[in-house]
Amino acid sequence: MQLVENLIARYVRQAEPGLLTADTFALERKPLPPLREGEILIRTIYLSIDAGSRAQFDDRADYVIKAVLGKVPGSSGAVGEVVESRHRDWRSGDLLVTPHARWQLYQVAAPAAEPLLRRIDPGMGPLAMHLGALGxxxxxxxxxxxxxxxxxxxxxxxxxxxxxxxxxxxxxxxxxxxxxxxxxxxxxxxxxxxxxxxxxxxxxxxxxxxxxxxxxxxxxxxxxxxxxxxxxxxxxxxxxxxxxxxxxxxxxxxxxxxxxxxxxxxxxxxxxxxxxxxxxxxxxDHLDRHATFHDSAAAWYRAGQLQHHATLTQGLENIHEAINSLMAGRNIGKQLCQVSAEPGQEFPLTAPSFTAFGPGASHR
Missing domain, CATH: 3.40.50.720 (NAD(P)-binding Rossmann-like Domain)
Known part of the structure; x- marks a missing residue:
């Protein structure tokens, strides 16, 4: 499969205290590197936005991760779709969640080196849930x-x-x-x-x-x-x-x-x-408990004991606004930046930004 270019958001201007501005980041289009054996190419659908998404740009905070000017910032997770594979266990069209992601439309991953990269069963529930209740x-x-x-x-x-x-x-x-x-x-x-x-x-x-x-x-x-x-x-x-x-x-x-x-x-x-x-x-520090967590949370979700809620901000060009939404307390539930469409979905969406997912939960 030949994909011409990637879309990335690069950290180019030192963030000032308070809400982030659009010029803190610059969008760039770059050619995609060829895949090596054992790698997969992922189209990013959702990027996780967390408190650390803002803290990494604060040069006065004692946060575990620090963003570097000129580099592409990282996210604590992403949901995506495999669009090309050179790994024997992965096929184009597979959906997955990974805890390692960059602010870009396409990601290259080596599944053998990422033990928490998991295939998603689309029948399990909304894809966004895998960065929330199951993430x-x-x-x-x-x-x-x-x-x-x-x-x-x-x-x-x-x-x-x-x-x-x-x-x-x-x-x-x-x-x-x-x-x-x-x-x-x-x-x-x-x-x-x-x-x-x-x-x-x-x-x-x-x-x-x-x-x-x-x-x-x-x-x-x-x-x-x-x-x-x-x-x-x-x-x-x-x-x-x-x-x-x-x-x-x-x-x-x-x-x-x-x-x-x-x-x-x-x-x-x-x-x-x-x-x-x-x-x-x-x-x-507790990754040995992750499998038990995932099985338990999935069972509670199926039983109607656990709900997932998310607030979506659309477009990689608006990722600063996704972070601002979280820091200003505008979000309800998990804050996400939707970078591209889910399979079979038109993008950008016309639905409201707040969505509620869970057995018996309605969308609004």
Whole structure:
């Protein structure tokens, strides 16, 4: 198969604090290299957009990945279609998900060197779900809940950024574990979504003020497990509500990923007085549990216990807006950049940017 050129987005201008601008990146068209034996050529359909998608451009953040000027940034995952193969186990038309992707229309991969590159069964559910509920964001929530926070039946789990990709799944996993789940989200619409669509027992609107009082009202027995995504004032209030010997799963600090620098840290004397267990974690340290996660999450999805939700921003030229959507809190569920069409789909889409996927979940 002869494909003439690739479309890539290159990092060309140092990002300033706050929202990203289009001139931070430049679109280029480049010829595609020939495939070597054992490689496949993938047409990118969806790119994962995460808090780290912004943090990699912040030269003041202590993030695990740093983007380099002049290079093509990376993504934590992509869903795509094989368009050419020189690997005996892969054929043109196969759909897959990979945790290693670049901001480009076509990707070259060597399946033998990527153990988490997986073929997708299109009958399993929406393709976007493999970057959400069944993707690395789902795996992160799974590790944070079942292997760090470990909520028990009847305990109270508090989840920050509850309408976001990881928080939405962490709360659903907490419900599966038998906990009473309370979310924190920004705005009445997001809180209604968290309660009515995700099934949380309660949700606190941090924009409404009086956060300490609101947490006490929603968690009258205190908080046993806190799934932390954000930092700042929300973290302070959550720490204050913890029960003695409570557990805190530190997933991220999204409030520090916008280039504005670190916020004030928590009052760690609270951790001393309440004898809290605080553990940071990276999902990549637990890859031996990935197969178990995937099988469990797929079964919960089929049983109607787990939903996937995504917000789509279309076009590689708009990937900065996909990141801005996430950082400004405009997304519900997993934020994605759709780079090209799904098989049989026209692109760009004319549908609204918010889509809800899951047994019984409607699209809007």
């Amino acid at each position: 690395m964001v789902g795996f992160t929530a799974y590790i944070g809940i079942f292997h760090v926070g470990r909520p028990q039946p009847g305990e109270t789990l508090l989840v920050s950024a509850a309408a976001g990709a990881t928080g939405a799944l962490a709360g659903q996993f907490g419900r599966i574990a038998g906990a009473r789940v309370v979310g924190i989200a920004g705005g009445a619409e997001k809180c209604a979504f968290v309660r009515e669509r995700l099934g949380f027992d309660a949700c606190i609107d941090y924009k409404a003020g009086n956060l300490d009082q609101a947490i006490r009202a929603a968690c009258p027995q205190g908080v046993d497990v806190y799934y932390e995504n954000v930092g700042g004032a929300i973290q302070h209030a959550a720490f204050a509500a913890m029960n003695d010997f409570g557990r805190i799963a530190l997933c991220g600090q999204v409030g520090q990923y916008s280039g504005a620098g670190a916020q004030a840290g928590p009052n760690l004397m609270t951790a001393v007085l309440k004898r809290l267990q605080i553990q940071g974690f990276l999902a990549m």
